[in-house]
Amino acid sequence: MTTTEASKTTSHSAPILDSITIDCVIFGFNQGSLEVLLVKHADGISKDKWGLPGGWIYTDESTDDAANRLLLALTGIKDIYLEQLRAFSAPDRFPVSRVITIGYYALLKREDWVGLKPGATASEVAWFKVSEVETLIYDHLHILEIGLKRLRRRIKQEPIGFNMLPEKFTLLQLMHLYEEILGYEMDKPNFRRKILRMNLLTALDEKQKDVSHRAAKLYRFNPEVYQKLQQKGFNFEF
Amino acid sequence: MTTTEASKTTSHSAPILDSITIDCVIFGFNQGSLEVLLVKHADGISKDKWGLPGGWIYTDESTDDAANRLLLALTGIKDIYLEQLRAFSAPDRFPVSRVITIGYYALLKREDWVGLKPGATASEVAWFKVSEVETLIYDHLHILEIGLKRLRRRIKQEPIGFNMLPEKFTLLQLMHLYEEILGYEMDKPNFRRKILRMNLLTALDEKQKDVSHRAAKLYRFNPEVYQKLQQKGFNFEF
DNA sequence: TCAAAAGTGTTGTACATACACCCATGT
DNA sequence: ACATGGGTGTATGTACAACACTTTTGA
Numbered sequence: 297m298t299t300t301e302a303s304k305t306t307s308h309s310a311p312i313l314d315s316i317t318i319d320c321v322i323f324g325f326n327q328g329s330l331e332v333l334l335v336k337h338a339d340g341i342s343k344d345k346w347g348l349p350g351g352w353i354y355t356d357e358s359t360d361d362a363a364n365r366l367l368l369a370l371t372g373i374k375d376i377y378l379e380q381l382r383a384f385s386a387p388d389r390f391p392v393s394r395v396i397t398i399g400y401y402a403l404l405k406r407e408d409w410v411g412l413k414p415g416a417t418a419s420e421v422a423w424f425k426v427s428e429v430e431t432l433i434y435d436h437l438h439i440l441e442i443g444l445k446r447l448r449r450r451i452k453q454e455p456i457g458f459n460m461l462p463e464k465f466t467l468l469q470l471m472h473l474y475e476e477i478l479g480y481e482m483d484k485p486n487f488r489r490k491i492l493r494m495n496l497l498t499a500l501d502e503k504q505k506d507v508s509h510r511a512a513k514l515y516r517f518n519p520e521v522y523q524k525l526q527q528k529g530f531n532f533e534f
Numbered sequence: 535m536t537t538t539e540a541s542k543t544t545s546h547s548a549p550i551l552d553s554i555t556i557d558c559v560i561f562g563f564n565q566g567s568l569e570v571l572l573v574k575h576a577d578g579i580s581k582d583k584w585g586l587p588g589g590w591i592y593t594d595e596s597t598d599d600a601a602n603r604l605l606l607a608l609t610g611i612k613d614i615y616l617e618q619l620r621a622f623s624a625p626d627r628f629p630v631s632r633v634i635t636i637g638y639y640a641l642l643k644r645e646d647w648v649g650l651k652p653g654a655t656a657s658e659v660a661w662f663k664v665s666e667v668e669t670l671i672y673d674h675l676h677i678l679e680i681g682l683k684r685l686r687r688r689i690k691q692e693p694i695g696f697n698m699l700p701e702k703f704t705l706l707q708l709m710h711l712y713e714e715i716l717g718y719e720m721d722k723p724n725f726r727r728k729i730l731r732m733n734l735l736t737a738l739d740e741k742q743k744d745v746s747h748r749a750a751k752l753y754r755f756n757p758e759v760y761q762k763l764q765q766k767g768f769n770f771e772f
Numbered sequence: 773t774c775a776a777a778a779g780t781g782t783t784g785t786a787c788a789t790a791c792a793c794c795c796a797t798g799t
Numbered sequence: 800a801c802a803t804g805g806g807t808g809t810a811t812g813t814a815c816a817a818c819a820c821t822t823t824t825g826a
Binding site for chain 2: 787791795796
């Protein structure tokens with residue numbers, strides 16, 4: 297669903313709210329780079345320009361529901377990590393009419409992404425390195441920046457980075473994710489100790505394969521442990 | 535301006551957006567207690583019930599502008615600390631029609647509050663201890679909770695507590711503010727050292743007056759220093 | 773045997789915590 | 800004199816940063 301403010305038509309028959317939309321910053325981590333999923337608009341005033349995926353809100357759903365529906369339609373994946381950023385409401389943000397958009401950001405495991413879902417109406421969808429995105433339609437670049445800012449803050453306070461990694465990962469992969477998002481280098485020994493001391497990771501009886509060096513142990517994030525620790529007042533922090 | 539979803543009428547002639555409102559959690563600190571400013575609805579389906587102050591958005595203003603306008607109308611004060619919480623959008627949150635509200639929270643110096651501004655249309659306005667608020671109209675209790683949660687997180691990460699204290703304050707007043715908001719007791723000597731070490735406070739050549747014990751030194755928050763430190767990568771943290 | 777990453781050990785420093793204690797002032 | 804908060808000092812532990820070092824494995 298690449299519907300944006302430019303085209304209010306929808307394939308559903310449910311009534312929609314006018315003057316409010318959803319826009320979503322979808323982050324992924326690929327080959328050491330933080331990426332964002334963008335769609336190319338097929339028609340409307342922003343034809344052939346890239347922007348964030350978005351759409352309208354049905355009258356019987358919350359914005360969270362709407363964002364989840366849009367994500368499912370675009371990726372075919374359920375249960376994506378999703379958090380609302382905020383409302384973006386500059387009066388001139390959309391040139392055609394007065395539309396306020398609710399921004400979201402989502403974290404995707406790139407292994408789950410299998411290309412555009414069959415049947416989706418998007419004309420073109422692609423991943424871009426966040427550092428190389430320079431222009432987007434409307435205020436979408438601003439929304440992307442706010443999303444990135446939020447991601448940087450969140451990843452220091454909550455263990456959400458795992459949502460962009462495979463189920464099984466090495467400590468160095470995790471560290472590289474942190475380095476890429478936060479924009480600075482870390483010390484490997486210290487990173488290991490710090491993350492392991494939190495007891496959020498389960499060490500697996502499994503190692504990397506097909507690497508041309510000593511194979512690293514694989515770990516899995518343990519959400520149950522995190523929930524228990526949280527209740528005891530534990531605070532994740534990096 | 536106590537207009538809420540219940541009455542769309544406005545004294546202004548500017549057109550407004552339907553189906554979107556603003557609601558604002560206004561915090562204050564008084565005699566050791568965290569308080570919130572509520573309004574009593576004069577008419578509509580929620581007559582005689584307390585709720586958050588709120589209103590509609592004009593087509594030529596952002597939600598930030600609208601929130602500031604509403605705050606000015608309600609309090610007569612400009613330049614109030616204000617931050618957007620997020621959109622609240624449950625389909626059934628407002629019983630009469632489908633309305634999404636953008637929640638804000640604001641921090642007020644109680645010394646600036648001089649009662650209801652003359653000419654305001656509110657029937658009744660009052661401060662309530664946050665800990666004693668039990669029911670509010672619509673989903674306003676939920677918005678209050680989210681606002682409180684946000685305040686608790688923010689006050690640990692940014693020096694915003696000063697917005698609820700007089701210009702000149704003592705270190706113990708500041709500590710009591712932190713204790714009240716965060717819900718736990720702190721160690722006086724350690725609190726002093728920690729906050730002073732950050733260099734965000736300017737010690738004044740002035741002391742408390744009319745206290746029945748040794749008068750404490752007064753301090754003032756220095757926003758310029760904070761901005762400079764921020765640029766150097768300094769991170770406020772409690 | 774070399775490269776590359778995995779993984780362990782050590783040390784200094786900074787800061788949080790806990791608590792003992794003295795100071796100033798009004799009643 | 801004593802209550803009340805103002806304010807300083809000090810010992811202990813923990814955590815982090817920096818960096819040296821050993822281990823494992825494929826090429």
